[in-house]
Amino acid sequence: MATGNEKWIFITTATTTSISTRTTTTNITTNNRAAAAHARAVRAERAAAASAEPADAAAAAAAANAELDPEPEPERESTPAPAPPAPVPPVPETPVRPPRQRPARGARRAVPCFGCLRSALAGRSTGECFDAAVGSRCWRCAFGHTCTPVPANTRPAAVRLVEALQNDAPRLDRLRTAVRMLLEGGTEEEEGEEQAAPAGSPAAVRAQVLALVGQILNLLLP
Known part of the structure; x- marks a missing residue:
């Protein structure tokens, strides 16, 4: 039979063993839970990293495209088109004058x-x-x-010249010359009639020459 001391030692040992077992079990459970939590955290980080990589890649690509693409130029203000000129009123046509008859x-x-x-x-x-x-x-x-x-002093010679031209009389050139001389002196003779020229003056001499021309015409033409 066991003694009292042995019983107490046995109970103490059993108790210690039970406590140790419980402590070990608790530690193992705690370790397992910690390991599981760590594993979940690792998986979460990996999933977050995996989901963040496409977003980072898209952001990097967008930044690269933004650097390559030139900034759009500011739109220039459109200048209003000039107003069309006012229509010119039609010019009224000038009536055509009928030809004179x-x-x-x-x-x-x-x-x-x-x-x-x-x-x-x-x-x-x-x-x-x-x-x-x-x-x-x-x-x-x-x-x-x-x-x-x-002029009055040329009228007889003019009538004779017209008759000579119609009859194609000879000496027409001389007759034309005489008529021209009479025409040149006709104005001066008319002025001399209003105011008598003194004897020996150029006007008086010219009047005498014209009178001689008239006499020559009377001799040349019948």
């Missing part, structure tokens, strides 16, 4: 006008002068030309 020719004048006589001296006509059906001008001067009478 030469009036009907009337009777022939006995003495040609100064314009018809000059035309005969230039060789453009025979010097015939006709009245116009309307107005006081002759038929040739009806289109705005001045129709003036021939």
